[in-house]
Amino acid sequence: MTVKVPLRYRIPWKKIVLYVLAIGFALYLVLPFYWIVAMSFMHEVDAISVPPHWIPSSPTLENYLGFVNPSESQALVGGRANEETPYSLRNSLIVATCTAVLNLALATFAAYSFSRLKFKGSQVLLVLYLITRMVPGIAIIIPFYLLMRSFGLLDTYLALILSYTTFALPITIWILKDFFRSVPRELEEAARVDRCGWFRTMWSVFLPVAAPGLVAAGVFAFMTAWNEFMFALFLTSTKAAKTIPVVAANFATDFNTQFTVMAAAGVLAVVPPLLLALIFQRKLVQGMAAGSVKG
Amino acid sequence: MAEVRLEGITKSFGGKTVVKDLNLTVEDREFLTLVGPSGCGKSTTLRMICGLERATGGDIYFDGKPVSWLPANKRDVAMVFQSYALYPHKTVGQNIGFALKMMRVPKATIAEQVLKAARTLDIEDLLDRKPRELSGGQRQRVALGRAIVREAGAYLLDEPLSNLDAQLRVLMRAEIKRLHVDVARTFIYVTHDQVEAMTMSDRIAVMRDGVVQQCATPEEIYERPANRFVASFMGSPPMNFVTGELQDVDGVRMFRSTATGAVGRGRNQALSQEVTLYGGEGPADGKVVLGVRPEDVSLSQTPLPGYRPGKVFVAEPLGPDVLVTVRLDGELVKARVPTPFRLGYDSTVHVGFNQDRLHLFNASDGQALQAPTREERP
Numbered sequence: 001m002t003v004k005v006p007l008r009y010r011i012p013w014k015k016i017v018l019y020v021l022a023i024g025f026a027l028y029l030v031l032p033f034y035w036i037v038a039m040s041f042m043h044e045v046d047a048i049s050v051p052p053h054w055i056p057s058s059p060t061l062e063n064y065l066g067f068v069n070p071s072e073s074q075a076l077v078g079g080r081a082n083e084e085t086p087y088s089l090r091n092s093l094i095v096a097t098c099t100a101v102l103n104l105a106l107a108t109f110a111a112y113s114f115s116r117l118k119f120k121g122s123q124v125l126l127v128l129y130l131i132t133r134m135v136p137g138i139a140i141i142i143p144f145y146l147l148m149r150s151f152g153l154l155d156t157y158l159a160l161i162l163s164y165t166t167f168a169l170p171i172t173i174w175i176l177k178d179f180f181r182s183v184p185r186e187l188e189e190a191a192r193v194d195r196c197g198w199f200r201t202m203w204s205v206f207l208p209v210a211a212p213g214l215v216a217a218g219v220f221a222f223m224t225a226w227n228e229f230m231f232a233l234f235l236t237s238t239k240a241a242k243t244i245p246v247v248a249a250n251f252a253t254d255f256n257t258q259f260t261v262m263a264a265a266g267v268l269a270v271v272p273p274l275l276l277a278l279i280f281q282r283k284l285v286q287g288m289a290a291g292s293v294k295g
Numbered sequence: 296m297a298e299v300r301l302e303g304i305t306k307s308f309g310g311k312t313v314v315k316d317l318n319l320t321v322e323d324r325e326f327l328t329l330v331g332p333s334g335c336g337k338s339t340t341l342r343m344i345c346g347l348e349r350a351t352g353g354d355i356y357f358d359g360k361p362v363s364w365l366p367a368n369k370r371d372v373a374m375v376f377q378s379y380a381l382y383p384h385k386t387v388g389q390n391i392g393f394a395l396k397m398m399r400v401p402k403a404t405i406a407e408q409v410l411k412a413a414r415t416l417d418i419e420d421l422l423d424r425k426p427r428e429l430s431g432g433q434r435q436r437v438a439l440g441r442a443i444v445r446e447a448g449a450y451l452l453d454e455p456l457s458n459l460d461a462q463l464r465v466l467m468r469a470e471i472k473r474l475h476v477d478v479a480r481t482f483i484y485v486t487h488d489q490v491e492a493m494t495m496s497d498r499i500a501v502m503r504d505g506v507v508q509q510c511a512t513p514e515e516i517y518e519r520p521a522n523r524f525v526a527s528f529m530g531s532p533p534m535n536f537v538t539g540e541l542q543d544v545d546g547v548r549m550f551r552s553t554a555t556g557a558v559g560r561g562r563n564q565a566l567s568q569e570v571t572l573y574g575g576e577g578p579a580d581g582k583v584v585l586g587v588r589p590e591d592v593s594l595s596q597t598p599l600p601g602y603r604p605g606k607v608f609v610a611e612p613l614g615p616d617v618l619v620t621v622r623l624d625g626e627l628v629k630a631r632v633p634t635p636f637r638l639g640y641d642s643t644v645h646v647g648f649n650q651d652r653l654h655l656f657n658a659s660d661g662q663a664l665q666a667p668t669r670e671e672r673p
């Protein structure tokens with residue numbers, strides 16, 4: 001008996017190629033992350049073995065516990081970075097959160113004006129905002145450093161928050177401006193007719209409707225602050241204000257560093273942004289879609 | 296509970312004047328419709344009444360009190376927006392109750408009022424849904440509910456039915472008309488649909504290019520249009536127009552058509568019709584436009600006195616009536632005649648105009664020269 005291949009059967013090359021590419025890309029993104037997570041639960045010996053162990057043979061929490069309570073060997077090698085990690089996480093959280101909040105507060109007012117009012121020079125101003133982002137950080141880091149020093153702000157949260165706000169604000173304004181424009185003006189008008197004053201209109205109608213945009217902009221500002229390295233390196237010096245990227249770099253420069261401890265620090269550094277993304281995931285996707293459909 | 300009076304209202308955007316010297320009084324509990332083609336300034340007028348737009352000139356009074364300087368939230372008005380403008384993050388119930396909440400009405404009362412409004416509009420079971428989960432017709436009702444839930448001096452409705460399909464529109468038209476009677480308040484309704492205007496209103500204000508052409512009852516607008524624009528805008532299918540001139544023939548005022556086809560074939564071939572003029576002598580050059588509504592045109596297979604021969608151009612059955620287009624002296628004239636109509640295309644048919652229901656307009660400025668209603672004749 002012969003098996004009849006259905007006449008119209010074709011090998012779905014398009015699908016296969018698409019899937020291979022998609023899986024390949026996913027691995028490319030996920031594998032390094034998986035590796036760092038796996039490594040953070042390994043003993044040093046496993047981590048440096050060739051060929052690498054993809055699954056920890058005897059998982060341990062030692063690397064994490066070390067941050068709180070360094071063991072003797074850890075205290076000996078790379079102890080500083082080790083000790084500073086928990087503080088830097090706290091610092092990063094505070095700085096990034098404050099940056100996000102300050103940014104949103106300022107950008108909301110600015111973006112609302114740009115989206116609703118016609119005034120002379122508004123286009124020029126918007127472009128100018130973007131241009132400030134074209135200046136490489138290295139060009140202004142020295143003036144910034146001197147400025148902060150003369151205000152006595154070196155090694156404080158405020159120095160970081162202020163600098164990060166200047167980076168993030170232009171982009172935040174642009175994100176919000178586009179988003180606000182997509183919110184129909186009639187909603188505000190309806191609120192006015194429904195007896196809301198201006199503040200009430202903003203608070204009860206406009207801002208809730210614009211929430212996805214606010215979340216997207218807030219997350220953006222948070223990430224900007226969370227990832228920033230160079231300014232943090234210049235402006236901070238002790239565990240009072242050092243942020244996680246700076247401390248992570250300390251691991252790398254310390255040539256005694258254990259890879260597993262570094263991996264654990266890396267994992268900790270990723271957790272807050274990851275949580276943030278997960279919590280706001282739905283709003284974020286909404287926000288991005290809504291912002292992109294109408295410009 | 297409010298009379299709305301507009302005095303010399305003008306509105307310009309930049310250099311462009313979109314509403315010109317508008318004078319209009321809407322009586323308490325009246326249903327007044329603003330009707331006109333797209334872009335004629337209807338919405339702008341409505342927005343000035345509710346305070347979303349400030350007039351460039353003129354004053355607005357509610358019950359005799361000037362309100363021109365009051366912002367929208369301080370005026371005693373409710374509005375239904377053309378786009379509904381429902382709050383997307385609030386449920387239907389919250390949408391409807393929002394204004395009451397802003398007016399600090401106690402929670403229990405709000406719930407009660409919302410339910411009552413929802414019942415009137417037959418949307419009680421939708422109260423917990425979000426606007427995006429509703430159909431167009433349901434959103435429409437919510438938008439209406441948001442307005443009628445509260446006491447307001449005037450209710451402003453901006454083309455509330457324009458986004459609905461034909462069937463629903465007819466249904467909602469009747470419902471809004473009934474609602475007006477039930478709530479007994481002042482309604483100002485904007486539409487570009489002349490059928491809505493005719494069917495719902497106590498009075499209609501026909502606008503064009505920011506100027507009110509005529510403000511009168513639907514009957515008056517239909518029977519005695521003030522000018523050619525009103526005559527052609529109100530009525531479906533629209534009024535027939537025949538250009539021609541006035542002549543005195545043996546002491547009788549006659550209208551003669553000057554249609555291209557007619558001139559070549561000699562005067563007596565042209566459509567001529569006895570007419571009576573009121574209010575003056577008519578234009579100096581004698582050039583006029585004769586208007587007659589399709590239902591005032593009758594057709595006959597055999598020649599009758601006063602009827603003129605024409606050829607059937609096309610026949611469109613409408614159900615009870617047939618809309619027949621006849622080529623008459625080079626012009627196309629529409630007649631609305633009872634079903635059945637059995638003549639084939641291009642066959643000869645005799646056309647007569649109802650003598651009592653002719654409209655005559657000045658050809659140069661379009662102003663009405665003749666009143667057609669019999670009661671008004673001296």
Ligand SMILES: Nc1ncnc2c1ncn2[C@@H]1O[C@H](COP(=O)(O)OP(=O)(O)OP(=O)(O)O)[C@@H](O)[C@H]1O
Nearest residue numbers: 308313331332333334335336337338339340486487
């Ligand atoms: N904010 C504005 N700025 C400039 N021009 C405007 C503005 N609002 C309205 N206009 C102009 O005013 C004129 C009247 O607009 P309006 O919205 O009142 O028309 P409408 O009669 O409601 O038309 P439609 O039936 O299309 O809704 C239009 O030509 C429009 O372009």
Ligand SMILES: [Mg+2]
Nearest residue numbers: 337338339377
């Ligand atoms: Mg309009």
